[in-house]
Amino acid sequence: MLWYSYKYIENNYFLVMFINKIKKSLGRILGITGYAIQYGCIAHCTFEFIGDFVVCQGPSMEPTIFSKDVIITEHVSPRMNLVNRGDIIVARSPSNPHQFICKRVTALSGDSVKTGLWSEIVPRGHVWLEGDNKHNSTDSRKFGAIPQGLIRGRVIFRIWPLSEFGFLKSSKELI
Structure with missing residues (x-):
C-alpha cells in the first residue's frame, strides 16, 4: 500500500x-x-x-516628386480643413476609389480656375488638384474639382531616395 x-x-x-x-x-x-x-x-x-508612408507612382508630380519616391503624409490638416493652395496632398482618385493620387492643390472652394477657353468656380467643400508635370498628369483638368473628403493626407517629408531626404514645402510659385 x-x-x-x-x-x-x-x-x-x-x-x-x-x-x-x-x-x-x-x-x-x-x-x-x-x-x-x-x-x-x-x-x-x-x-x-x-500619418503614414506612401510610395508615389507615376510622372505627374515630376520634378517635385518622382515615381517610387517614399513620402510621409500627415492626416490632421485635411481632417481640420487646413489644406492650403500649394500643398501637395494624397487623395483617393475620383475615377478609381481603390487608387490614390498625389497632386498639388491649386485652388480652394470659391476660387476661379481657368480651364481652356472659360473659367470654372471651385464648388464649396471641393479643391482643384493639378500635377506639377502638367503635360503628363490626369488631374482636375480632366475630372474636375474633388471633394475635400477624398483627401487622405498632406505630404510633409520625403524619406526615399536618401539623396532627396527632407521636408517638401508647399510651393505657391508652381501654381
Whole structure:
C-alpha cells in the first residue's frame, strides 16, 4: 500500500509539474499576443489618424516628386480643413476609389480656375488638384474639382531616395 501511495504521489508530482509548465507557456504566449494586439492597435490608429508612408507612382508630380519616391503624409490638416493652395496632398482618385493620387492643390472652394477657353468656380467643400508635370498628369483638368473628403493626407517629408531626404514645402510659385 505504501508503494502505491508513493507511486501515486510521484505521478501527481510530474502531472503537477507538467501542468505548471503548460500554464507558464500559455501565460507567455497570451502575454506576447496581448502586446502584439496592443501595438497593432497603436500602429493602426497612428497610420489611420496621424500619418503614414506612401510610395508615389507615376510622372505627374515630376520634378517635385518622382515615381517610387517614399513620402510621409500627415492626416490632421485635411481632417481640420487646413489644406492650403500649394500643398501637395494624397487623395483617393475620383475615377478609381481603390487608387490614390498625389497632386498639388491649386485652388480652394470659391476660387476661379481657368480651364481652356472659360473659367470654372471651385464648388464649396471641393479643391482643384493639378500635377506639377502638367503635360503628363490626369488631374482636375480632366475630372474636375474633388471633394475635400477624398483627401487622405498632406505630404510633409520625403524619406526615399536618401539623396532627396527632407521636408517638401508647399510651393505657391508652381501654381
